[in-house]
Amino acid sequence: MAESRSPPTPDKDHIHINKKPRLEPATDSDPVDLVPEDAVQDNEVIESPSVPQQLAKSRKNKRKQKDKIPAIESYSTEDVIYHDVKALLGEDVVAKAQEGEADSKAPFERQQELELVVSALSSNGESLSVAPAPYPPWVILTPFGLPGERIRVKIYRNARLWSYADLLEVLEPNVELRDMDRVKCKYFGKCAGCQFQMLSYETQLDLKRNVVVKAYKNFFGLPASAVPSIQSTIGSPLQYNYRTKITPHFDSPQRDLKKHGRPDNGSRPDWFKIGFNVIGTRHTMDIEECPIATPTLNHALGPIRDNIIQKMESYKKGVSLLLRESLEIPEDRSPNPLPISLSSDASVDTLAAETEKKLCVTDHKGTIRERVGDKLFEYTAGSFFQNNNSVLVPLTDYVRDCIFPAMPSPSTPRPTHLVDAYCGSGLFAITLSPHFTRVTGIELSVDSIKSAKISANLNGLSPENHTFLSGDAADIFATVTEFPRAETALIIDPPRKGSDERFIDQLIAFGAGVVVYVSCNVHTQARDVGMILRKSREKREKEGGSEYVLESVRGFDLFPQTAHVESVAVLRLVDVSGA
Numbered sequence: 001m002a003e004s005r006s007p008p009t010p011d012k013d014h015i016h017i018n019k020k021p022r023l024e025p026a027t028d029s030d031p032v033d034l035v036p037e038d039a040v041q042d043n044e045v046i047e048s049p050s051v052p053q054q055l056a057k058s059r060k061n062k063r064k065q066k067d068k069i070p071a072i073e074s075y076s077t078e079d080v081i082y083h084d085v086k087a088l089l090g091e092d093v094v095a096k097a098q099e100g101e102a103d104s105k106a107p108f109e110r111q112q113e114l115e116l117v118v119s120a121l122s123s124n125g126e127s128l129s130v131a132p133a134p135y136p137p138w139v140i141l142t143p144f145g146l147p148g149e150r151i152r153v154k155i156y157r158n159a160r161l162w163s164y165a166d167l168l169e170v171l172e173p174n175v176e177l178r179d180m181d182r183v184k185c186k187y188f189g190k191c192a193g194c195q196f197q198m199l200s201y202e203t204q205l206d207l208k209r210n211v212v213v214k215a216y217k218n219f220f221g222l223p224a225s226a227v228p229s230i231q232s233t234i235g236s237p238l239q240y241n242y243r244t245k246i247t248p249h250f251d252s253p254q255r256d257l258k259k260h261g262r263p264d265n266g267s268r269p270d271w272f273k274i275g276f277n278v279i280g281t282r283h284t285m286d287i288e289e290c291p292i293a294t295p296t297l298n299h300a301l302g303p304i305r306d307n308i309i310q311k312m313e314s315y316k317k318g319v320s321l322l323l324r325e326s327l328e329i330p331e332d333r334s335p336n337p338l339p340i341s342l343s344s345d346a347s348v349d350t351l352a353a354e355t356e357k358k359l360c361v362t363d364h365k366g367t368i369r370e371r372v373g374d375k376l377f378e379y380t381a382g383s384f385f386q387n388n389n390s391v392l393v394p395l396t397d398y399v400r401d402c403i404f405p406a407m408p409s410p411s412t413p414r415p416t417h418l419v420d421a422y423c424g425s426g427l428f429a430i431t432l433s434p435h436f437t438r439v440t441g442i443e444l445s446v447d448s449i450k451s452a453k454i455s456a457n458l459n460g461l462s463p464e465n466h467t468f469l470s471g472d473a474a475d476i477f478a479t480v481t482e483f484p485r486a487e488t489a490l491i492i493d494p495p496r497k498g499s500d501e502r503f504i505d506q507l508i509a510f511g512a513g514v515v516v517y518v519s520c521n522v523h524t525q526a527r528d529v530g531m532i533l534r535k536s537r538e539k540r541e542k543e544g545g546s547e548y549v550l551e552s553v554r555g556f557d558l559f560p561q562t563a564h565v566e567s568v569a570v571l572r573l574v575d576v577s578g579a
């Protein structure tokens with residue numbers, strides 16, 4: 001899951017919002033080649049020149065564009081798109097285009113309008129369409145299009161081998177996939193938060209499975225035979241009203257206040273927008289409610305917005321707000337009593353959880369209390385915690401079941417010790433603690449480690465058997481030398497960039513019996529899992545003994561209605577000598 005584990009959601013944190021460039025979709029790094037938004041009017045009608053005219057015109061800009069298009073960083077969003085584009089155009093075609101440097105010669109002008117037929121969806125959720133003849137091999141990425149649909153788009157940026165476009169119109173919808181009656185949000189199609197509201201939930205889960213399949217195909221680095229069949233994606237119990245944290249933002253109102261003043265009746269002027277980004281841009285759109293956020297947050301949003309509008313003059317800079325749901329914390333800080341009906345029936349749990357009083361915390365330093373099954377967590381509002389509470393019991397139960405399979409092989413020892421690397425506020429360490437005699441977690445954020453210790457105490461876990469250390473994940477191995485290695489389960493849950501070689505080298509040297517790798521970025525997960533398997537084999541070939549095998553990989557849906565997928569990979573140390 002992520003340093004900010006969030007997928008490309010409405011709440012991309014930024015405090016000062018002065019520039020308004022175009023954004024690359026779902027990028028991990030800073031956007032590049034940004035077009036000043038003011039230059040592009042959404043409803044501007046551009047007359048399309050003929051194809052030869054367009055090609056001639058674009059030649060003029062070729063050199064300029066090439067200089068501006070940066071190299072693709074491995075495992076970045078662009079790298080993921082590049083692999084999707086390669087699959088669509090064909091490796092040979094791409095190699096040829098790269099040889100002749102045709103990959104940087106975009107055949108389109110910005111703002112050019114085109115009609116396209118969508119071929120596939122990218123791993124980031126945009127539609128992919130191949131430019132029709134006589135254009136050279138080129139792909140156009142457009143949000144909200146679906147495979148098989150005929151769409152009208154407007155190009156807004158060119159990259160190597162592909163261009164980004166806005167969707168203007170769906171000319172022929174794919175009625176098997178698209179049902180606009182499913183859409184619950186009036187901002188859908190413009191807001192950057194959700195991509196999939198028009199799809200059935202089953203289709204969303206299938207698409208996410210496909211993202212995992214492609215990630216292990218493109219980024220694993222070992223033969224496909226080392227990857228078991230990717231299992232179906234496990235869904236979220238709540239598919240709307242699940243987000244327990246949102247961060248709407250607004251720009252500094254000062255310039256517009258000077259220019260336009262404000263309405264006498266104190267209402268919000270049209271130019272002052274409090275909300276999330278318009279897709280593909282850093283323009284803020286005004287959002288009064290967000291159907292994927294919890295009712296508590298939506299309820300709080302209205303008064304928070306009203307208050308900001310009243311005090312508008314006092315904001316000298318843009319602000320990123322924080323709205324985070326919390327259980328009410330008793331004055332004596334005692335644990336909240338368990339809901340009456342915690343049971344194996346998830347719907348009953350949901351009802352029970354709904355009976356607990358919730359409130360919205362807006363102070364980054366405020367304390368959040370959250371329940372996951374029968375465990376309580378306390379953490380600082382501004383620090384990392386998963387944003388979909390409804391899926392946390394299924395997720396932690398699933399990780400538990402992977403560690404303790406229903407039918408373990410007789411030669412596999414039962415884990416008794418748990419190491420939770422990148423533990424955050426101790427989600428896995430604390431929820432799984434009843435199944436282990438010793439638990440230890442490590443985490444870079446001192447604040448989160450403090451929270452993990454507080455939460456351990458809140459749940460009555462003894463500090464002797466439950467230790468939490470702040471530091472780099474790789475340092476954990478030196479502190480657990482007395483843990484029985486074959487009986488140790490290791491959970492890894494790094495940020496989006498994945499783990500690193502130093503950690504993986506020590507993981508291999510330590511040799512925990514089972515490793516569960518949870519990740520909000522399946523592409524870096526695939527890379528790291530490939531590295532673990534390769535290094536483990538090298539060690540076994542040199543020293544003998546056991547080697548890790550990849551037992552299972554499956555997606556988890558932490559963010560319904562968006563293209564984001566969490567992935568859980570399970571590796572077990574097995575004696576392969578007889579194999």
Ligand SMILES: C[S@@+](CC[C@H](N)C(=O)[O-])C[C@H]1O[C@@H](n2cnc3c(N)ncnc32)[C@H](O)[C@@H]1O
Nearest residue numbers: 001002422423424427443444472473493494495
């Ligand atoms: C995706 S979060 C997972 C947290 C936790 N497992 C959970 O689910 O709540 C990743 C965590 O890794 C931490 N982190 C990042 N780099 C790290 C490192 N080198 N060593 C230890 N922790 C790190 C971040 O602070 C963050 O809390």
